[in-house]
Amino acid sequence: xxxxxxxxxxxxxxxxxxxxxxxxxxxxxxxxxxxxxxxxxxxxxxxxxxxxxxxxxxxxxxxxxxxxxxxxxxxxxxxxxxxxxxxxxxxxxxxxxxxxxxxxxxxxxxxxxxxxxxxxxxxxxxxxxxxxxxxxxxxxxxxxxxxxxxxxxxxxxxxxxxxxxxxxxxxxxxxxxxxxxxxxxxxxxxxxxxxxxxxxxxxxxxxxxxxxxxxxxxxxxxxxxxxxxxxxxxxxxxxxxxxxxxxxxxxxxxxxxxxxxxxxxxxxxxxxxxxxxxxxxxxxxxxxxxxxxxxxxxxxxxxxxxxxxxxxxxxxxxxxxxxxxxxxxxxxxxxxxxxxxxxxxxxxxxxxxxxxxxxxxxxxxx
Numbered sequence: 001x002x003x004x005x006x007x008x009x010x011x012x013x014x015x016x017x018x019x020x021x022x023x024x025x026x027x028x029x030x031x032x033x034x035x036x037x038x039x040x041x042x043x044x045x046x047x048x049x050x051x052x053x054x055x056x057x058x059x060x061x062x063x064x065x066x067x068x069x070x071x072x073x074x075x076x077x078x079x080x081x082x083x084x085x086x087x088x089x090x091x092x093x094x095x096x097x098x099x100x101x102x103x104x105x106x107x108x109x110x111x112x113x114x115x116x117x118x119x120x121x122x123x124x125x126x127x128x129x130x131x132x133x134x135x136x137x138x139x140x141x142x143x144x145x146x147x148x149x150x151x152x153x154x155x156x157x158x159x160x161x162x163x164x165x166x167x168x169x170x171x172x173x174x175x176x177x178x179x180x181x182x183x184x185x186x187x188x189x190x191x192x193x194x195x196x197x198x199x200x201x202x203x204x205x206x207x208x209x210x211x212x213x214x215x216x217x218x219x220x221x222x223x224x225x226x227x228x229x230x231x232x233x234x235x236x237x238x239x240x241x242x243x244x245x246x247x248x249x250x251x252x253x254x255x256x257x258x259x260x261x262x263x264x265x266x267x268x269x270x271x272x273x274x275x276x277x278x279x280x281x282x283x284x285x286x287x288x289x290x291x292x293x294x295x296x297x298x299x300x301x302x303x304x305x306x307x308x309x310x311x312x313x314x315x316x317x318x319x320x321x322x323x324x325x326x327x328x329x330x331x332x333x334x335x336x337x338x339x340x341x342x343x344x345x346x347x348x349x350x351x352x353x354x355x356x357x358x359x360x361x362x363x364x365x366x
Contacts, residue, residue, distance in 0.1 A: 002192055002199035005029045005174070007348065010181055010193065010216060011209035012036070014046070014157065014332030015339055017164035019206055022344025024171035031174040031200050033181060033193065035212065046157035046303075047233065047261050048253075049246055050334050053095060053124045053149030057111060061358035062312050063119035065338060070151050072337030077155070083170060086163035088155045089254045095152025095246040096132065098143050098288050105145045112147050124149040138242060142287040154246040156253065157333050164340075176200075181209075184219040189323035189350075191220065206347060208327045210306045211269075221320030223361040226328055228304035230267050232277050234260040234285075236295040249285050250292075258295065260285045264305075271302045305330040308364075315343070315359040317352055325352070326361070 005028075009020040012034025020032040052070050056063025070092070077090040099105040109126045116124070124147055132146045133139050169175060176195070185192040189203040207213045207222060217224040238256035251259045263277045278300055286293055306328055308314050313329035325347050329335055346352050 002201045003031070003174075005031045005200060005202040006204065007031075008033065008191060008193050008200050008202045008205040010205065010207050011212070012165070012175070012177070013208070013210055014161055014164070014336060015210070015327055015329065016206070016208035017161060017168065018332075018336045018339035019208055019327060019344045019347065020173050021164045021168045021171070022340035023348055024168055024173045025340075026345055026348055028348055029172070029174075030168070031176060031202070032168060033179040033195065033200070034175065034177050035180050035209070036178045046333050047231075047259060048154045048157050048251060048333055049095070049248070050090070050092065050153040050155055051095060051246070051248070051331070052122060052151050052334075053097065053147060054111065054115075054248075055331070055334070056119055057115055058118070059312055059358065060119040061355060063115065065313075065355065066331070066334060067122060067151070068342065069335045069338035070153070072341045073153070073155070076337045076340050080160075080163040080167055084163050084166040086159055086166060088160045088163055090153060090155040091246075092151060092153030093245050094148055094150040095154075095248070096127075096136065096146045096148055097248045098132070098139075098146045100142045100144065100284070100287055102144055108145075108147050122149060122151060136243065136245065138289060138291055140287045140290045152246050154251055155333055160333060160336060164336075181216060184216065186220045186318075186321045186324060188321055191321075191324060204323050204325070204347060204350070206325045206327055210328065211304065213306075213326070213328050217326055220324035221318040222316065222324060222326045223364070224308075224314055224326050224328055225361070225364060226306050226308055226314070227266075228269055229307045229330075230263070230265045230270060230302055230304055231261065232263045232265075232273050232281065232300065232302045234278055234281055234297055235299045235301075236260070236292065237298050239295060242289075242291075247288075249288055257298070258292065260292070269304065271304060273300045273302045310363070313359050314361050315352060315356045316361055317350075323350065
């Protein structure tokens with residue numbers, strides 16, 4: 001027996017969760033198929049930045065999409081808190097990217113100038129040593145300056161995931177945990193997703209299964225050539241508040257713990273941590289905040305980013321099977337606002353906005 005819905009979302013992480021929640025708010029009947037914690041959940045390892053200042057160099061559509069998501073985030077956070085009681089801990093005080101040498105500072109200034117010319121002014125400016133020290137006390141002597149973007153921020157990936165799932169249930173999304181998709185029977189605007197003995201049917205389906213999307217997408221005439229990129233993070237004990245801003249290296253959460261990152265390794269599906277990489281993270285971050293030297297480390301982890309060949313998202317509708325959509329990115333927190341409040345309504349209408357044409361997989365020659 002098959003159960004009929006308006007939309008099937010495959011993937012219960014941040015991308016799929018945001019789309020399911022956003023579609024249900026529009027009154028659609030939605031089923032969310034979630035393989036569960038056996039999947040390589042990127043949400044578990046997300047650093048939690050709502051980051052705009054360096055997104056989209058050489059790709060203005062991505063810069064504009066990221067900025068739009070940042071602007072939509074306050075409405076997303078407020079609605080989730082009002083309807084679920086879960087505070088996603090969104091804070092947008094601005095973000096700093098520290099430079100530890102004159103060469104880094106020069107390179108950063110050139111990138112900021114380039115992005116200003118390509119994508120428009122978002123207020124990012126360069127700070128010298130004295131300016132950044134006035135904003136952030138306790139910086140190490142190696143910090144020679146920073147770029148500052150006033151619209152950057154951060155949020156809790158885990159609170160966000162919890163809120164999206166809670167909000168989806170309150171909007172009558174049928175949540176199916178532990179549901180591994182075996183096959184998709186596809187026809188234009190008519191899809192049946194098979195998982196064991198269960199069948200789910202809808203005129204719309206979204207493949208948002210992270211690294212699992214690569215194998216699922218061809219079933220509906222799509223191409224999602226995503227690969228894993230490992231990142232490792234160090235987490236300290238709770239510390240007195242010392243950091244007001246979002247930064248690319250160090251983030252202090254609402255609870256007071258400090259997250260230190262980040263790393264990028266092409267090691268396939270390996271999620272083991274390595275002392276050598278963690279030592280490199282700690283060494284660089286201690287140059288920025290020497291006082292962290294006395295903090296106790298309570299845990300470390302490795303997780304897998306979901307990366308396309310050029311690092312940008314993939315959004316498209318199947319030409320062979322209209323009604324089937326691809327949605328994947330490595331910035332599930334940053335883009336949650338856009339996924340929930342812009343992408344989900346477009347999927348229900350069956351037409352992606354023109355601003356997303358740049359993210360079609362045809363750019364990879366597929």
